[in-house]
Amino acid sequence: MHAFATRTIPLATKHMPELPEVETIRRGLASTLPGRKIVQVDVLRADSIACPSAKLFAKKLLGHRFEEIERRAKYILCRLDREAGLAIHLRMSGRILLVKKKKADKHLRVRIGLDNGQELHFEDMRVFGRLWYVEPGHTFEEVITALSLLGPEPDQITKQSDFHKTLAKRNQAIKTALLDQHLVSGIGNIYADESLYLARIHPMTKAKDLSPKQVKVLVDKSKLVLAKAIELGGSSLRDYRSSDGVNGQYQGQSLVYGRIGEPCTSCKTAIERVKIAGRSSHFCPRCQILKPVHPSIQK
Ligand SMILES: [Zn+2]
DSSP states (O other): OOHHHHSOOOOOOSSOOOHHHHHHHHHHHHTTSTTOBEEEEEESOGGGEEESOHHHHHHHHTTOBEEEEEEETTEEEEEEGGGEEEEEEOTTTEEEEEEESOOOOTTEEEEEEETTSEEEEEEESSSOOEEEEEOTTOOHHHHOHHHHTOOOOGGGOOOHHHHHHHHHTOOSBHHHHHHOTTTSOSOOHHHHHHHHHHTTOOTTSBGGGOOHHHHHHHHHHHHHHHHHHHHHHHHHHHTGGGOSOHHHHHHHTOSSTTOTTSBOTTTOOBOEEEEETTEEEEEOTTTSOOOOOOGGGOO
């Protein structure tokens, strides 16, 4: 029996969904939605629809069939037949559940009925999440302008030298730069801390002071951290009842994130925390030394 036939797609609501969780949800949807026809659309909260109006959204979406389910950063992009599209962003508290017909949760904002009797529920306590309908012949980027402003995900950084050039223009802390979605997308706070720790880079190091080699290591470690988080997301998906969610799973295995005062796995020094541009940053003061780099030894 298919994993999603009787279960809902789990997603923790205690924290903002990060890229690995969104990717986990995408995979769940991709194994279920393609080929399914939309037979009913109810918008229970107009604010949840970004484009077009709530009324038009329901009318236009009805009758479409799902094709591929893709993802760009934290946007879930559903390709529909007739070259239309449905995009979803969960923002702070959005949840997607694929369920057998059930009573509406009080946070249910949009209900999409499918031709196999299942329903796709979009629940959102804080109502920051959004759905977009993309008209046939238009691209997701045309409707969601933020999409075209996103930097590459670590996996999409093929030319490390280009990324080094981008960072070389930045006078800000590398931690802050990693969280800037225009530079690189998909690295949330927890994954930035973990990547910097594995790359042995102090989070307050200025982005422009990193050597090409450090940038390469950092990109490689980011890929590793995200891949591991996605893998753990998959495992928590199979056994979500005992889990708080994907991030909870990863946090249980984090090396520095949320581990203030605990010994570094490498040198046993106590992990410290510092605020950088308002974000908590966890690091090992011995493995990640903040030192001024002389320009002549950077290369
Ligand atoms: Zn250490």
